[in-house]
Amino acid sequence: MTISVSEYQPAMPASAGDFFALTKPRVMSLVVFTALCGMLAAPGSVDPVLGFTAILAIALGAGASGALNQWYEAGLDAKMKRTAQRPLPAGRMDKSSALHFGVGLGSFSVLLMGLAVNWLSAAILAFSIFFYAVVYTMWLKPRTPQNIVIGGAAGAFPPLIGWAAVTGDVTLMPVLLFALIFFWTPPHFWALALFINSDYAKAGIPMLPVVAGQAATRRQIVLYSLVMTAVAIAPWLLDLAGALYGVAASALSLVFVALAIRVGTNRATEPAAMRPEKRLFAYSIFYLFALFAILVVDAKVVP
Numbered sequence: 001m002t003i004s005v006s007e008y009q010p011a012m013p014a015s016a017g018d019f020f021a022l023t024k025p026r027v028m029s030l031v032v033f034t035a036l037c038g039m040l041a042a043p044g045s046v047d048p049v050l051g052f053t054a055i056l057a058i059a060l061g062a063g064a065s066g067a068l069n070q071w072y073e074a075g076l077d078a079k080m081k082r083t084a085q086r087p088l089p090a091g092r093m094d095k096s097s098a099l100h101f102g103v104g105l106g107s108f109s110v111l112l113m114g115l116a117v118n119w120l121s122a123a124i125l126a127f128s129i130f131f132y133a134v135v136y137t138m139w140l141k142p143r144t145p146q147n148i149v150i151g152g153a154a155g156a157f158p159p160l161i162g163w164a165a166v167t168g169d170v171t172l173m174p175v176l177l178f179a180l181i182f183f184w185t186p187p188h189f190w191a192l193a194l195f196i197n198s199d200y201a202k203a204g205i206p207m208l209p210v211v212a213g214q215a216a217t218r219r220q221i222v223l224y225s226l227v228m229t230a231v232a233i234a235p236w237l238l239d240l241a242g243a244l245y246g247v248a249a250s251a252l253s254l255v256f257v258a259l260a261i262r263v264g265t266n267r268a269t270e271p272a273a274m275r276p277e278k279r280l281f282a283y284s285i286f287y288l289f290a291l292f293a294i295l296v297v298d299a300k301v302v303p
């Protein structure tokens, strides 16, 4: 007899480490970093207590959305090698604990943001959690290969939330930071999806390489990288950021496009021969860390 994830009751209560793993800490570290940079790049000085509270609320909210994602996808995660060892599919936690943790933490994060910071940033935080947990995870991901293009918007909100937390409004610059992550997400994810294609195919998830094929995915990666580059240098061209940012954004994006073109021209079908794809995925993470760090240096350190 097989027992489904929803019926399974672990013998031992889940550990603190399992709850931490439920928040997808490695991915969310970059999410929180972009929020922090969005906040620090905003005009004016940041009150340390307010700034810390806002970042804490974003980190808790992002973690909650990761927990809700894993609660909903427990059965799916059990089918993929990359995710099978997560607390729910591995049987170290029951589904209801994950759901309570996600809903509790998410509600707390939004209330904290609203009561201690402002309700505009609280509303955008609540919308981001909803967008990742419901719109992306429950609705788009199992239905369309455009899932990460539209759903990726959830991960693009954090710098905008950071900006709104300290200024109380949203101007063109945070919208450009949103757009930068929005166009960055497809190359980030599809590079990875190319070399773990079989996992998604096995789980029945319609990711682009599974549905449209590898050649179409490679073309899309190049296309989105070019649009991302235009958005990355836009703050400089529009005089919203200085020359240090402009030069760094151009150089970092040039390398991104070069790596994307190598992916675009690669004809490998076996994961072992997909070195350009692995390099682009790794570089995409470095790119976003570096670009956002330089944005802050340019805004706050350069005279």
Ligand code: HEM
Pocket: 026, 027, 028, 030, 031, 034, 147, 148, 151, 152, 154, 155, 156, 181, 185, 188, 189, 192, 285, 288
């Ligand atoms: C819909 C949008 C996105 C999808 C589908 C996606 C998908 C993935 C997947 C499948 C991984 C593999 C590793 C893992 O499971 O931990 C990964 C890694 C990663 N992603 Fe994304 N991602 C998205 C958006 C983002 C965003 C917005 C950020 C940050 C701003 C981000 C940052 C990272 C980082 C830092 C890693 C490396 C984690 C590690 O070292 O384990 N991702 N992403």
Ligand SMILES: CC(C)=CCC/C(C)=C/CC/C(C)=C/COP(=O)(O)OP(=O)(O)O
Pocket: 024, 027, 031, 058, 061, 062, 065, 066, 069, 073, 083, 125, 128, 129, 132, 141, 154, 155, 156, 157, 158
């Ligand atoms: C402030 C706030 C709420 C931020 C949310 C940030 C956000 C949307 C991050 C998404 C990144 C992520 C873990 C994607 C994984 O996709 P997946 O869930 O398809 O990957 P999986 O197969 O590893 O579960």
